[in-house]
Amino acid sequence: MAESPRDWFASTDSAGDWMAVDGPDHDIVVTTRIRLARNVAGFPFRARLDAAKARAVESHLAERLKKLELAADQAYLRLADLSSLETELLFERHCISKDLARELDGPRAVFFSRRKNLSVMVNEEDHLRLQVLGPGRSPEALLEQLCDLDARIGAQVAYATHPRFGHLTSCPTNVGTGLRISVMLHLPALVWSKEIEKVFDAAGKMKLAVRGYHGEGTSYVGDFFQVSNQVTLGKSVDRLLADVTKVLPKLVDWERDVRRGVRKEKTRTLEDRIWRAYGVLRHARRMTSTEAIELLSSVRLGVCLGLLPQLPLRLVNELLVLSQPAHVQLLAGRELDDDSRDLARADYLRKRLAETG
């Protein structure tokens, strides 16, 4: 049955399975996301798509995507039918990109299954952006899921391809497989020890990009970073996967080593920082979303190091999602101005943390 973003709040796993804690290396790798860029043969690319043709692409895809029996909870939503709050909610869930939510115009849509963490954006930078999201470090399993989705859509839609280059895309960096693997890393110890710049340098040398919490064009907040491959042209899927899976364990070990060092040598300073963050989250009456992420980042580190045994990691992960602006407003059941939102956010965080004692 089709599901509205509003329905998400009725379910107990309201922050989504991709915030579950059972992914590999979940103490450092929050999520893995993979996307494929695809275009429909016979239509101009997004940049040259006039209004009528954009509508035609959307109708063409709507008809075919809806026919797929992807999941029981699958839904096809036109952004024009959603409130701006619902659109922002999809963005905050990483279900749609910042561009689709805020930058682009014309007929845009998203086809998705919340339970399977699958989504297909229509009329993003490319006609189609297929995406799958999962907890922890799990690129192989996710890639399998995404390739299956790709094959099923490909059976219904004629993709724009070139015999030599592979899939054709709006931006040349995506030509070939159109694959991007993005891993959201939580690197508080590397930020704290000021080694994070070295991570950027190392990633750059490996042709990996490092971006902020919400991906392209967003800034770093709360020690969360998205690491992803930059160029797909001339590289096979296996090669792209290998590029990321080769580097990732090194970054994870690096962060883990620094955490161990800080834990051992600056025990009390670390504990103080973590408990202060907890104390403010547990008692404040007004809080911006940026402060919430920053404090939750410290608390998350505390949970991973066993310093806050009463707090489940899953709750912290959930609060990272649920304390964002659109979520706070949908929890309140109405649109709120900035100040009321900061009050509602503090109230919500306080209550959820109070439940764990």
Add this chain to the structure above:
Amino acid sequence: MAESPRDWFASTDSAGDWMAVDGPDHDIVVTTRIRLARNVAGFPFRARLDAAKARAVESHLAERLKKLELAADQAYLRLADLSSLETELLFERHCISKDLARELDGPRAVFFSRRKNLSVMVNEEDHLRLQVLGPGRSPEALLEQLCDLDARIGAQVAYATHPRFGHLTSCPTNVGTGLRISVMLHLPALVWSKEIEKVFDAAGKMKLAVRGYHGEGTSYVGDFFQVSNQVTLGKSVDRLLADVTKVLPKLVDWERDVRRGVRKEKTRTLEDRIWRAYGVLRHARRMTSTEAIELLSSVRLGVCLGLLPQLPLRLVNELLVLSQPAHVQLLAGRELDDDSRDLARADYLRKRLAETG
């Protein structure tokens, strides 16, 4: 029986009766303190007192003060017999002045009753400084107590007086009655609303001095201010008392008005500030004494405004005393370096606040 400063920790009212909450206007007037400056006839003033004469003054007074039957717990302590920690403890209790504790040398002593909140400093700026301390705004009652002490000492000791000027003192501003009334005010709302400068101006015009937490030569911390008369020459005791008691209710009303305004118009901002302070005190693992006083100041305001109903004001007043450096070390049972002190302070504050839930 004579009592050592260490014994104070064995008693339940460890912070002293003067931190009780039942004084008039205790929400704003923390304590009232009155002192009299006296010198012994036949000895040079402190500035011209050589080592031998200073010893003679001390012996002369020791013999006579010890004979007074002031209180069951009275004690005569030579500073030379105390550890520097014990001396600092007496200072933190406002039992002796900063000058007696840290600045002056030679044979100094204090005669005191903790339960009666009376103390007599020997070889401070004057040969004798008699002092009484009480909770809230209570100058009349305290003055009576102090005049009684003065009469009893005066019956044993020949005071240096002049038929026209009255009591003679080291500093001309104290000549006459040698009386100083100091009131410790908690003015967080006036500080917050930036009206505190106007308080300083108004006090200056009334010839009242405004000083920091520990009186002369100490700086403001945690919104606590000591207001006292400056000059005694040519003024009767009644006149001096009237000067202070006339102004005091105005300052109290001023702070109370601003508190009411803030409470009404900036409710959530106020609550946020108070609860954040509580949250940090309740959970931090390291804390300087300055931060502790600042946070306790916010919490104190919260208690007085009924925003922290679970916390007794007496506990907050007590913690203001007990979180000071010498107290923290004596609670720990040993001398601590700066960092260990900050850890011990945070531990102690956390535990005491946890008791109230």
